Amino acid sequence: MNPHVDERVPVLVVGGSLVGLSASLFLGRLGVGHLLVEKHASTSTHPRGRGNNLRTMELFRTAGVESAIREAASVLAGNHGILQAESLTGVDHHWLFREIDPGGAMRGLSPSGWCLCSQNDLEPVLLRTAQELGGELRFSTELISFEQDADGVTAVVQHRESGRTSVVRADYLIAADGPRSSVRRRLGIGQTGRGELFHNVSITFRAKRLADVVGDRRFIACYLTNPAADGALLPVDNAEQWVFHAPWHPETGETLEDFTDERCAEHIRKATGVLDMEVEITGKAPWHAAERVAERYRDGRIFLAGDSAHEMSPTGAFGSNTGIQDAHNLAWKLAAVLGGWAGPGLLDTYGVERQPVAVATSARAAARSAEHNHPGYTPPPSTGGPQRDVLAVAMGYRYASDAVLGADPATPAVPDRFTAGGEPGSRAPHLWVDRDGLRLSTLDLYERTCVLLTGPEGAAWHGAALRVADRLDIPLAAYRLGLDPTHDLTPDPGTDWTELHGTTPQGAVLVRPDGFIAWRAEGAEREPERVLADVLQSVLCR
Secondary structure (H helix, E strand, C coil): CCCCCCEEEEEEEECCCHHHHHHHHHHHHCCCCEEEEECCCCCCCCCCCCEECHHHHHHHHHCCCHHHHHHHCHHHCCCCCEEEECCCCCCCEEEEECCCCCCCHHHHCCCCCCEECCHHHHHHHHHHHHHHCCCEEEECEEEEEEEEECCEEEEEEEECCCCCEEEEEEEEEEECCCCCCHHHHHHCCCEEEEEEEEEEEEEEEECCCHHHHHCCCCCCEEEECCCCCCEEEEECCCCCEEEEEEEECHHHCCCHHHCCHHHHHHHHHHHHCCCCCCCEEEEEEEEEEEEEEECCCEECCEEECHHHCEECCCCCCHHHHHHHHHHHHHHHHHHHHHCCCCCHHHHHHHHHHHHHHHHHHHHHHHHHHHHCCCCCCCCCCCCCCCCCCHHHHHHCCCCCCCCCCCCCCCCCCCCCCCCCCCCCCCECCCCEEEECCEEEEHHHHCCCCEEEEECCCCHHHHHHHHHHHHHHCCCEEEEEECCCCCCCEEECCCCCHHHHHCCCCCCEEEECCCCEEEEEECCCCCCHHHHHHHHHHHHCCC
16 A cells, blocks of 8 residues: 555545435445545534425435434424414414425325425434445544545545544545535636525524414424514424524624624514513524535546535525435446446536536525525516426436437426426336335336336347346346236336336336436337447446
């Protein structure tokens, strides 16, 4: 070993918040050795970033942690909707939306569901599971410097308490070090977007009487619009613990020191309308809503993910979900390249796919904040309509890159409306199937390998997949769907996988490990083995 290097790892993850921990979880699931360093001493202690959308929960389901997350989130399982009111004691209030899925349509689209889990409850679940998978996660450890060359990255990390430094050599580095990313700054990567939108101070507090005033209005958040004391109220336990987001205006000279406990408590009393309520302030943390996206997501062997790559308004919880989905997209590509079954060019598709999604999503988040009149935000005049189809942002985003064949480059990265038609570049549809007596979703099949789905008349494609995988040494799973006992997967009665995936009983669909459709054939081919070999090598950039 080089005497100047203390340890070697395939991947170094910088940052141990939601995105860094998710990257560790996904890499661990794929058997990729890695080291994560986080400068803080522990996971988040402040309740924030609580909305986990449908697609994120699908990813956590595949990673085996969905049930543990729902258990950690159980106290808020009955909370739904966004309420807007001048105060909690008055009659002037209305729901911006009452239910996330009022008609139950989402239950047919996914095996998972939305989950309200605060960051301080979610992060320990991710940390524990990542450690169980063999990940090396070091808190109170900071990245001091790094250099990269054609073969890898050499980083100096320091334990903040002892001052001990070590030199780490990694094949790749993931920078998940937040909106003020030191890695991004050192690389000289600029940002696009409107910049800062507004500022809030998040105040945690205890108030025993507040639950009686809230009553049975189990909201996710309540926007309180009293002109003298506006803000957003969020429950932590629906009993005594709460969070209040108070507008902060640093542009007028207002400082964090101005938010004394006495001022915060009085602001909360006025905003809620309970003027004699006893309020105990337990914590304060500033946050900034912005619309920024990195100009590029890759610099050599270094990748940006999460808030280091994009910032967006918190309305809709789009930022944290987009970051977790960044980590998932990148993890399988690193695993494939490090495993030798994909070419290094596959890593170029990470930014090509994820950056347009972030640009579109950050614009949607800002528009949603304007539509909801988020406290503290004075938006420019609106030029668009209501942002009603949140599902299009959560699950409808599309990829057009070298890792997808047949995607329409003219299709927006985030469409106006969600559709599930099985087009290349889109998330593969969910379908309940039976596999050897076990009921599962087709989404459960997508994690470690590419998957070829064929219909009852797709024996030629199925056989070709087995031969091509063996000849090219590519991990590829193949399943035939049909009602015959010889078929691998039996769909639920009344469902048609061919219609759902936009193909025919003679066709085939290739799904990437991240659950996105890479290619599809609408019928049979005279030389399926040759066609499939060409497709796989193209998708994997070999």
